Structures are given as structure tokens and as C-alpha cells.
Amino acid sequence: MTTTPAATHAAAPPVDKAALLARYIAERDKRLRPDGNAQYLQLKGRLAHYLEDPYTARVEREPKTDHVSFAFVGGGFAGLVTGARLVEAGVTDVRLIEKGGDFGGTWYWNRYPGAQCDTASMIYMPLLEETGHRPTEKYAHAPEILEQCQRIGRQYGLYDNALFHTEVEDLRWDDAGSRWVISTNRGDRFTADFIGLGTGPLHVPKLPGIPGIESFRGHSFHTSRWDYDYTGGDPRGAPMSRLADKRVAIIGTGATAVQCVPHLAAACRELFVFQRTPSSVDVRANVPIDPEWFASIATPGWQQRWLENFTANQAGGTAEEDLVQDGWTDLSRRIRSRIMQLPREDLTPQKMLAAYEDSDFEKMNEIRARVDSIVAESQTAQRLKAWYRQLCKRPCFHDAYLQAFNTPGTHLIDTDGKGVEAITETGVVVAGVEYPVDCIIYASGFEVGTEYRRRAGFDLVGRDGLRLSQAWAEGMRSLHGIHVHDFPNAFFVQPTQGANLISNVPHNLTEAGRTIALTVRHALDGGYRQVEVTKAAQDAWVALLLTGVGRMIGAPDCTPGYYNNEGQNPGPAARFNVGYPAGATAYFAYLDGWRKSGAFEGLAFR
Numbered sequence: 137m138t139t140t141p142a143a144t145h146a147a148a149p150p151v152d153k154a155a156l157l158a159r160y161i162a163e164r165d166k167r168l169r170p171d172g173n174a175q176y177l178q179l180k181g182r183l184a185h186y187l188e189d190p191y192t193a194r195v196e197r198e199p200k201t202d203h204v205s206f207a208f209v210g211g212g213f214a215g216l217v218t219g220a221r222l223v224e225a226g227v228t229d230v231r232l233i234e235k236g237g238d239f240g241g242t243w244y245w246n247r248y249p250g251a252q253c254d255t256a257s258m259i260y261m262p263l264l265e266e267t268g269h270r271p272t273e274k275y276a277h278a279p280e281i282l283e284q285c286q287r288i289g290r291q292y293g294l295y296d297n298a299l300f301h302t303e304v305e306d307l308r309w310d311d312a313g314s315r316w317v318i319s320t321n322r323g324d325r326f327t328a329d330f331i332g333l334g335t336g337p338l339h340v341p342k343l344p345g346i347p348g349i350e351s352f353r354g355h356s357f358h359t360s361r362w363d364y365d366y367t368g369g370d371p372r373g374a375p376m377s378r379l380a381d382k383r384v385a386i387i388g389t390g391a392t393a394v395q396c397v398p399h400l401a402a403a404c405r406e407l408f409v410f411q412r413t414p415s416s417v418d419v420r421a422n423v424p425i426d427p428e429w430f431a432s433i434a435t436p437g438w439q440q441r442w443l444e445n446f447t448a449n450q451a452g453g454t455a456e457e458d459l460v461q462d463g464w465t466d467l468s469r470r471i472r473s474r475i476m477q478l479p480r481e482d483l484t485p486q487k488m489l490a491a492y493e494d495s496d497f498e499k500m501n502e503i504r505a506r507v508d509s510i511v512a513e514s515q516t517a518q519r520l521k522a523w524y525r526q527l528c529k530r531p532c533f534h535d536a537y538l539q540a541f542n543t544p545g546t547h548l549i550d551t552d553g554k555g556v557e558a559i560t561e562t563g564v565v566v567a568g569v570e571y572p573v574d575c576i577i578y579a580s581g582f583e584v585g586t587e588y589r590r591r592a593g594f595d596l597v598g599r600d601g602l603r604l605s606q607a608w609a610e611g612m613r614s615l616h617g618i619h620v621h622d623f624p625n626a627f628f629v630q631p632t633q634g635a636n637l638i639s640n641v642p643h644n645l646t647e648a649g650r651t652i653a654l655t656v657r658h659a660l661d662g663g664y665r666q667v668e669v670t671k672a673a674q675d676a677w678v679a680l681l682l683t684g685v686g687r688m689i690g691a692p693d694c695t696p697g698y699y700n701n702e703g704q705n706p707g708p709a710a711r712f713n714v715g716y717p718a719g720a721t722a723y724f725a726y727l728d729g730w731r732k733s734g735a736f737e738g739l740a741f742r
């Protein structure tokens with residue numbers, strides 16, 4: 137991997153915007169369903185077995201009834217980076233509570249063949265500089281990312297206190313004792329001076345509500361619980377030899393399916409890919425990272441420089457150089473270059489939005505043309521084309537997905553936006569035709585738009601018995617997305633109401649981790665028992681957030697998906713799910729200044 141100056145783009149042919157928009161709307165309308173999120177099945181009762189952990193055996197242990205300085209819910213990136221920063225700040229009794237059997241979060245569960253990060257490893261994998269790990273590829277595969285999680289856990293001693301295969305059931309503030317009381321499904325009932333929450337948005341798998349789904353007599357599993365005993369192979373890419381005589385269905389064509397379909401196509405006797413909405417699949421161009429090149433750039437502070445450079449290129453900053461150079465920065469560069477071509481008097485929000493739209497149309501035309509250039513069978517190629525704006529759904533990047541449809545034995549079964557009609561004892565039905573299969577793999581995603589309480593498994597109980605669901609009944613309220621009034625000594629580690637940088641979520645988390653460690657250190661050094669955002673500071677922050685342009689991704693006119701609440705009106709509360717109006721770069725600079733000032737403005741220490 138090397139860095140070169142940012143590429144410039146040749147002028148693209150003119151785009152018939154009206155015709156494209158009409159097509160986008162027609163395709164969206166086909167997919168709209170009145171049941172929205174209710175179309176999906178929760179994995180409980182007879183479906184609960186889909187949640188079982190295939191990777192690690194559960195170990196019996198005594199319930200915990202002790203006290204720790206800091207308890208963190210979630211052992212993924214959020215918990216790991218916060219835990220690491222706390223340890224660096226001298227807070228060593230940090231307890232991470234994790235429902236999986238090890239650290240890793242997303243990367244613990246998602247071990248499907250081909251899983252890899254979609255944002256460059258150099259900025260996606262947390263704490264590379266601190267751990268001294270050199271990513272082996274521009275886009276690392278899942279086992280390497282899981283190992284990085286374990287490395288962080290080991291290096292910072294986070295395993296010592298961790299509770300795995302443990303789900304928090306109740307978190308309750310004890311004001312008299314200035315501490316949180318934590319209860320879990322393993323009978324634990326312990327206390328902590330401070331808590332952190334990093335449960336992530338995508339950790340509860342869901343199944344499509346297809347009639348007959350429970351009647352299937354073959355084998356089936358969700359992609360986040362890959363059954364290598366059944367398929368053969370392993371997450372490192374060993375061939376799935378046990379599928380050689382199998383007919384396999386995969387339902388869903390989102391980011392997960394895009395990564396695992398090529399591996400299935402190579403392994404199965406026959407593969408049926410059931411598609412409701414095609415993903416946009418742009419070039420991946422993964423390359424190994426050259427150790428010599430890495431040594432030349434890995435000077436002190438390198439990862440922070442890369443993080444800031446990506447964010448500046450991608451999210452509203454200015455940067456001369458583009459270190460990462462990928463699909464994310466390409467899209468932003470195109471938009472910027474169009475806006476810069478506008479005459480001075482045309483620099484109005486409307487014209488800038490039109491410039492944004494133009495570059496999106498152009499980009500999507502390229503992505504659709506790419507399908508034609510790769511997929512041999514023309515009808516299949518037509519059906520693999522995405523008709524929506526690129527950020528309506530999670531953009532995908534892959535150099536083998538479209539090619540997989542040229543493999544003999546791999547069939548695209550397009551449902552024309554309607555979804556699978558039925559599942560029988562022996563197969564999958566679309567448009568009245570049954571496709572008999574031995575195995576169904578559900579690449580059907582995760583719960584996003586459902587209630588926080590349902591996904592988290594608990595509802596935080598703060599000061600005077602106030603529940604988080606009540607505090608946020610009319611929308612999220614926080615300072616920096618981290619501190620919430622009436623919930624003292626609690627910290628949220630997530631992007632919303634902060635930078636809201638969706639293209640590189642870990643950047644949001646590492647910045648939050650820093651802020652939390654500094655705040656806790658300050659509380660401890662000052663002998664304070666409680667730290668809480670004042671109502672005035674929280675109100676002012678929320679008011680500032682609402683001055684922005686609102687959500688840029690997942691607009692209501694987009695094709696349905698989890699980005700836009702399945703095309704249903706998300707209600708007035710959703711307008712609070714935004715980031716800092718001036719953009720991610722400005723937010724990180726602001727937060728850095730907030731930390732450096734040492735004033736902890738907006739927080740009350742008691």
C-alpha cells in the first residue's frame with residue numbers, strides 16, 4: 137500500500153436526472169411495506185436457538201457481588217477503547233460485561249467466510265499504534281480484527297475482570313451510595329462507581345417474517361452464528377468442503393451477503409441467492425500492506441493523523457492529501473470538486489445540494505455500468521443493479537461478489553422487491569416457484585429500528601427512578617452523545633449527537649473513550665463522587681444540534697432499509713438522531729478543545 141495524490145475525475149457523460157429519479161421512486165414504491173420493522177421476527181421462543189453461540193462453550197462461574205470502579209456494558213470496540221483509556225488513566229479495575237464468549241462484539245459474532253472491514257484497517261482497527269500491530273491488508277479480514285480486540289484486552293489487563301456470556305438485565309443508580317447497581321442473567325449483583333454503555337446498534341440478529349419459516353426441515357442459521365461444523369471450512373478462508381454436495385439458499389443481499397456469497401458460490405453444489413433489493417457494489421481494491429511502507433509511515437501519532445485525514449476528506453473538512461483513498465473519500469472528493477466548480481454566486485445550499493445529487497447520480501451510473509462489465513448473463517446483470525442514491529443503503533465494495541454470479545451453479549433469484557414468498561419444509565418459494573434446498577442461510581441483518589430497551593435487554597434507571605426510555609421518550613438528549621442529565625456517572629459510547637461519523641464508527645468511539653477517561657480521572661483526583669451534565673448544558677447542546685441540516689443518510693424518499701426506518705415515518709424523536717452541525721472534523725476539533733481546556737464545561741462535579 138502506498139499513498140499518492142488524490143485522483144481527479146474526468147468529466148462524466150450527462151445524466152438524465154428526471155428519468156433516474158422516476159426509476160428510483162418506482163423501485164422504492166415496490167418495496168414499501170406498511171409493517172416496517174414489524175415484518176422481522178425477533179429471535180425468541182422457538183427461534184431462540186438461532187442466537188446460540190457456536191464459537192465458545194459457556195463456563196459456569198459464581199455470581200459476582202463485589203464493587204468495581206468502572207463497569208462497561210459491551211466488550212466490542214467501544215468497551216475496549218474506553219477500557220484501555222481508563223487503564224492508561226490509572227483506573228485499573230474496569231469490568232467489561234459481554235454477552236459473547238470473548239471480546240470483539242461484532243467481530244466476535246460475525247465470522248462468516250469473507251468477513252472483512254469495509255473501512256480501511258489503518259483507521260478502522262482501534263489502538264493500532266498503542267498495540268504496535270501492523271494490519272496485514274488494506275481491508276483486514278475478520279480473524280485479524282478479532283485478534284486485535286483480544287490483543288487490546290490482554291495488553292490493558294481487561295480480561296482479568298471481564299464477564300463473558302453475561303447479559304445485563306438491570307442497571308440502577310443508587311444516589312445515596314453514588315454508584316450503580318448492576319444485575320445480570322448470571323445472578324450477578326455488583327456495584328460500580330461509574331458505568332459505560334457500548335452496546336452498538338447492530339448486535340441483535342433478526343429473521344425475515346416469511347410465512348412457513350419455522351416449517352423448514354433442512355439446516356439453517358443466521359450469518360452472525362456461522363455453522364462451520366455444517367459447512368466445513370473456517371473463518372480464515374479454508375474451503376467449505378462439506379457444501380460440495382449441498383443446495384444452499386442465502387436470503388438477503390446486504391453488506392454481509394456481498395462478502396460471503398463469493399465463498400459460498402465456490403463451495404456449494406448449487407447456490408440460490410434470494411434478493412429483495414440489490415446492494416450497490418463498488419470496487420474494493422484490497423491490497424496487502426507492505427511492512428516496509430508501514431514502517432516508513434508509522435511514526436509517533438500516525439494513527440491519529442490518519443484518522444483525522446480520513447475524516448477531513450470524508451466528512452466536511454479540508455485536506456490536501458488523501459491518505460486512505462477509497463470509495464468513501466472518492467465520493468466526498470467528487471462532491472467537493474463539483475461544489476468548487478460552482479460560480480461564487482451559486483454557492484447556495486440549494487445549488488450545493490444539487491451538486492451533491494449530480495455527483496451521486498454519476499457515481500451510481502458508474503456502479504451500474506460496472507455490473508454490466510462483470511456479469512455475463514444480461515438479465516442477471518439487470519437485476520443486480522441498484523436504483524437508489526448511494527447513501528440510501530450501506531454502500532458495498534467487493535471485487536468478487538458480482539463475479540460470483542458467473543459461477544456455474546450460482547443462481548440469482550430476484551424477488552422484484554417483494555421478498556421471499558414462503559418457506560416450505562423443503563425449500564424457498566418465490567413467485568410460486570419452489571427452490572428445494574438443503575440449507576438456508578439468513579443474511580437478514582440486525583434489529584435497528586426497534587426499541588432501545590428491547591435491543592439492550594435493560595432500561596437504565598437513573599436519578600429518582602427515571603428510566604432512560606422516559607428521559608428519551610421524545611428523542612435522545614445528551615451532551616456530546618456521551619453524558620445524559622439525570623444519569624450521573626454514566627457514559628454513552630456511540631456516534632449520535634457527537635461526530636455522527638458513520639463511515640468510520642471507531643473514530644467516534646476512541647474520542648469518546650478519551651473524554652470519559654479524562655472525566656473519570658478528574659472526578660477521582662478531585663474527590664468527587666458524582667459527575668453529571670447540567671440540564672442547561674444538555675439543552676443548549678441539543679438546541680445547537682437542531683440547527684443543522686438533519687440526517688444526510690437514509691432520507692425518507694430512499695428505498696426502505698434500516699437506514700430510514702424501513703421507509704416508515706420514524707416520528708418526531710428521530711430528528712434528534714443527528715451529529716454536530718459543522719461536521720465530524722469540526723466536532724473532533726471542538727471536543728479536543730473541550731478536553732484541553734480542563735474546564736469540563738457543562739458537567740457538574742459533586
Ligand code: NDP
Pocket residue numbers: 167251252253254255338344345346387388389390391392393395410411412413530551554555556579580581582696697698
Ligand atoms: P442488512 O440489513 O443490510 O441486509 C439484510 C438483507 O436481507 C437485505 O438484503 C434485505 O433486503 C434482505 N431481506 C430482508 N427480508 C427479506 C425477505 N423477506 N426476503 C428477501 N430478502 C429479505 O444486513 P447485513 O447483515 O447485510 O448488514 C447489516 C449491516 O452490518 C450493514 O449495513 C453494515 O453496516 C454492517 N456490515 C458491515 C460490514 C463491514 O463493514 N465489513 C460487513 C457486513 C455488515 P432489503 O434490502 O430489501 O431490506
